Amino acid sequence: MQRRVLPGFGLSLGYTLVYLSLLILLPLSGLAFKASSLSFDQFWDIATGERALASYRVTFGASLAAAAINGVFGLVVAWMLVRYPFPGKRFVDALVDLPFALPTAVAGITLATLYAGNGWIGRHLEAFGWKVAYTPYGIVVALTFIGLPFVVRTLQPVIEDIEPEIEEAAASLGASRLQTFVRVLLPAIFPALLTGVTLAFSRAVGEYGSVIFIAGNMPLISEITPLLIISKLEQYDVVGATALAIVMLVLSFILLLAVNTLQWWAANRHKATSGEAR
Template structure:
């Protein structure tokens, strides 16, 4: 007879029930209410609100800047995570703590700080202005703000995965004649790719809904540097609750499709890596 497993947490039925109730109260019911509110509009009315020129421009700015910021974070976040895991240097703990600064810093404070630094007279902006680079109050400023708030997601997701990769694997590859690029491309990257996709997805989803840090540096000009969350807030201030709900439902739908695609790609990459490992062991 098999021994009965002793678990610290309650049984599966109770734990699953608590999980479903908790997620329903926090996630499913609010999202369901959002969709239900939008049903007050006919499809033609919903379409007219969701496809206005101002709304389409806001979608492009929001998702375009979020995707670009997530790509930047994926590239530089990988470098930061690699350095923090593989190298020892003075001030390492301090730099590691700086990674979490966007988590602790209020988003409004981050937006004001970035706008001050990158403005024409700012510490950084005054050097970029002669080069023809204007960051504050432009779409580029939105990318900077979204990159700032999304970096920790990539770094913290990659760090434990990189720690699990034994340095001996790289040494073995070098012994067999592999170059550094071949070692990275064939051994390191396949192992960290699912985690990198997870960090990208977290950074992207965080950026899509960001509001506080963006409005202070974006300029908020309709059709140019206005994000969709700001457009939704504007409609709420005008007591246009149905219009705000319609835009929120569009954002929800697009975000869900994009995240589903990213998770599908992550699942495919993880299965491919596991199959490679299994085949290698056989």
């Protein structure tokens, strides 16, 4: 074993582990502890109740739709910010982080006001008979807002790092710009795009603050799972809330794992394309 030159390994790692355990790991295992007072059948009944199933459908459906919208427009925005010059670019680039900085409750009431029947945007949409606020579409709007920076900020550095040589090679071999994009650039960007979309999706699934104001919160129709957890808690149904929280927690773990795998894939892919590996 190599002798460590730098001081503080034991202290810093020890402190990290103790703090992590006390604040994160022990509390989360408390959830499992509470759930263990349930038999598996009871747990299953709660986790697959009619209202619970409908809430998963709403949460996942809206999160998936929002992540897909962000996948398309996030790619356009990231591409535009890296490649095209336009006035006020610095300002626009900084604005992309607004959803990270703006408290979710503020986003929620603002979007609800904008998309309500008499709001700036809702007024025009309702002229076409499209109600957005207080319907599942409203949830998609809120989750799109929340997820946008994840996609853009994951894509930007990857687009910046694309070597001009590969585009030049494609062009000099006679590829049209579209062919170059689809066959050469998109495969290079794809892992990052997928990582960004998964990050946006995983944030959207757990989101609460921005959604509840615009959702309408009708059971079975526009009620998201985090809200169902809160409403169970407010009715002193702690066990029911715990069971649903377990479902969400397991899902968060799976998504976290997926993000890590994707990032590993993207990093390896990046190495391969920049010619270090193989």
